Amino acid sequence: MTESPHIWTVLFLTSEWVARLLMLVVVTRRRRPIVAMAWLLIIFFEPLIGVGLYILIGRQRLPRRRIQRHERL
Numbered sequence: 001m002t003e004s005p006h007i008w009t010v011l012f013l014t015s016e017w018v019a020r021l022l023m024l025v026v027v028t029r030r031r032r033p034i035v036a037m038a039w040l041l042i043i044f045f046e047p048l049i050g051v052g053l054y055i056l057i058g059r060q061r062l063p064r065r066r067i068q069r070h071e072r073l
Helices: 004-027 033-045 047-058 064-071
Strands: none
Touching: 004 033, 004 047, 033 047
């Protein structure tokens, strides 16, 4: 029973580091360096909150209609 808190601590720290390393690859794709650095700072200081914010407001997805309009031009 004394090992249970230790396991939860290890799982929590492991999940934070996995989020940091995964987002290092995801955020740096097709972004200006200053924007990527800002997102990575947020994610590295508060990984779970930073990933949540990135999912809510950080994605660079254009609607299909705008992509089609851009291709026509």
